[in-house]
Amino acid sequence: MLSVLGVAAAFRTRRRRATRAAASPPDNPAGRPGGQLLRNLSVGLIAASAVGAVLRKLAGDELVERCTAEREISLTVCRQQEDRGYNRCDRYEDQGYNRCDRWEDEGYQACSDWRKNCCDWWPCSWVCEVFSWVCAAFVWISNIVCVVWTWISHVVCVLWVWVSNIVCVAWAIITFPICILRCLIPKAFAGNEVSEGRSECIYGWTAAYRITEERDCELLIVVRIRLNPDPGVNANDLQNARNTWEQAVEQAWTNRFPIRRSSGPCRCESYRVRVDLQWVTSGQHHTVRVRTGSGRADMTNWFITGTGGTAAHEVGHMFGNPDEYPDLACPSRVVSNDGSIMRSSQTGIVRPRHYQGFADWISRQTCCTYEVAER
Numbered sequence: 001m002l003s004v005l006g007v008a009a010a011f012r013t014r015r016r017r018a019t020r021a022a023a024s025p026p027d028n029p030a031g032r033p034g035g036q037l038l039r040n041l042s043v044g045l046i047a048a049s050a051v052g053a054v055l056r057k058l059a060g061d062e063l064v065e066r067c068t069a070e071r072e073i074s075l076t077v078c079r080q081q082e083d084r085g086y087n088r089c090d091r092y093e094d095q096g097y098n099r100c101d102r103w104e105d106e107g108y109q110a111c112s113d114w115r116k117n118c119c120d121w122w123p124c125s126w127v128c129e130v131f132s133w134v135c136a137a138f139v140w141i142s143n144i145v146c147v148v149w150t151w152i153s154h155v156v157c158v159l160w161v162w163v164s165n166i167v168c169v170a171w172a173i174i175t176f177p178i179c180i181l182r183c184l185i186p187k188a189f190a191g192n193e194v195s196e197g198r199s200e201c202i203y204g205w206t207a208a209y210r211i212t213e214e215r216d217c218e219l220l221i222v223v224r225i226r227l228n229p230d231p232g233v234n235a236n237d238l239q240n241a242r243n244t245w246e247q248a249v250e251q252a253w254t255n256r257f258p259i260r261r262s263s264g265p266c267r268c269e270s271y272r273v274r275v276d277l278q279w280v281t282s283g284q285h286h287t288v289r290v291r292t293g294s295g296r297a298d299m300t301n302w303f304i305t306g307t308g309g310t311a312a313h314e315v316g317h318m319f320g321n322p323d324e325y326p327d328l329a330c331p332s333r334v335v336s337n338d339g340s341i342m343r344s345s346q347t348g349i350v351r352p353r354h355y356q357g358f359a360d361w362i363s364r365q366t367c368c369t370y371e372v373a374e375r
């Protein structure tokens, strides 16, 4: 009886030492099962790093820094998850072995209690002895099953943590080129010449202008207009009108609101907007017919008597903004009520939403988020 107990105890101790050694995460990952998987992953990761190196060149320091920081955060999360995972495996393992120990102790105790109450006359005492041996053997085998089960569970647990960690790390590394591309691709398509189709209600037009990021955090918006005067338009009148319109447009649209960074580590905390209206005879963004007399203007039909306010309103369309006044043809139009130039060309002013296109452009250009700030 004692020998059975002794063997069981010795087995338990030996198994435990062996399983601990096998199940604890080895230092050399290649020695673990799944070495081939790891090698394949390594090749993938090296390829990803090579792509990353090329992208680094294209992206510039600022973007590389930002994407590197994002990757480091991801890797830290992986490490924390891995640590937590292994700790959980260890805890489950300890709990498992403790449970096996407890069950074993209770089992042997039960067998021994049963044996104490044995009859002491033959053959009853002999049968009783045999039963106590069967009892002990059952406890012994149950314990082995319990220990093996705990060990296998631990190995599965450790493998799961290990594979999860590899996936996590691979993903963190792959996010680097993704992060770079996520910025480079929109930037490549941003360009400086904006030309976008717009439609509102029954109206359709093309917003077009040139936007560039200047030194000292300034956005320069150039809109080139070719004026086509009707035959009756007096040359002097046209010159005067041009002067009036240019001054009014630039004054109405320049530096109304700062375009402020709301996220990302980009160089400029905020941009000033400067609008430059240029009269050209070729390479124009918009061609405007100039009519004699007076009347109701639209984006491409102005009247020689038209005010600066009207010109500033029409240039608002050229920047992509829709009308905001009530229109019987457009019952579902959102009519503004905040003194907007797109509602009242003569008395209204530029509102923050009218700068939205500029903010969107610099956001794409820098990969930070910029928003128009109310003054």
Ligand SMILES: [Zn+2]
Residues within 6 Å of the ligand: 298, 313, 314, 317, 322, 323
């Ligand atoms: Zn209009």
